Amino acid sequence: MSDCPFCRIVRREARADVVLEDDDVLAFRDVRPQAPVHLLIIPKRHVDSLAGAADGDAELLGKLLLAARDLARREGIDATGYRIVANRGRGAGQTVFHLHVHLLGGRAMGWPPG
Numbered sequence: 001m002s003d004c005p006f007c008r009i010v011r012r013e014a015r016a017d018v019v020l021e022d023d024d025v026l027a028f029r030d031v032r033p034q035a036p037v038h039l040l041i042i043p044k045r046h047v048d049s050l051a052g053a054a055d056g057d058a059e060l061l062g063k064l065l066l067a068a069r070d071l072a073r074r075e076g077i078d079a080t081g082y083r084i085v086a087n088r089g090r091g092a093g094q095t096v097f098h099l100h101v102h103l104l105g106g107r108a109m110g111w112p113p114g
């Protein structure tokens with residue numbers, strides 16, 4: 001989508017600190033980190049949220065989680081623990097309507113989230 005901020009990052013029309021890229025997935029550091037490690041993992045193809053994913057996107061969705069697994073190891077938060085979050089809808093706190101998985105780690109986290 002032309003006016004989607006994350007599509008603009010995919011197209012390199014907007015700057016981001018990219019930490020992983022392959023044919024289908026891009027990951028970059030959150031511009032307002034909520035933890036010492038805070039990455040966003042997105043499909044390069046525009047999908048507005050998990051609700052916009054199709055049954056045929058199963059492999060793509062799996063790739064997002066496997067990227068989170070690999071990045072957690074690379075960022076050194078695998079042993080201490082990390083959280084993955086995908087907000088769907090404004091009521092859940094979604095502010096960017098391009099599906100993204102937050103990977104957060106490097107500090108203790110409470111449960112349930114606020």
Ligand code: AMP
Pocket residue numbers: 005014016028029030031032033040086087093094095096097
């Ligand atoms: P959400 O509230 O789940 O939609 O998360 C959106 C996240 O994207 C927030 O944590 C923002 O800080 C982050 N964000 C927004 N714009 C950018 C950007 N241009 N580069 C990196 N992170 C961004």
Ligand code: ZN
Pocket residue numbers: 001004005006007008045046047097098
């Ligand atoms: Zn987009």
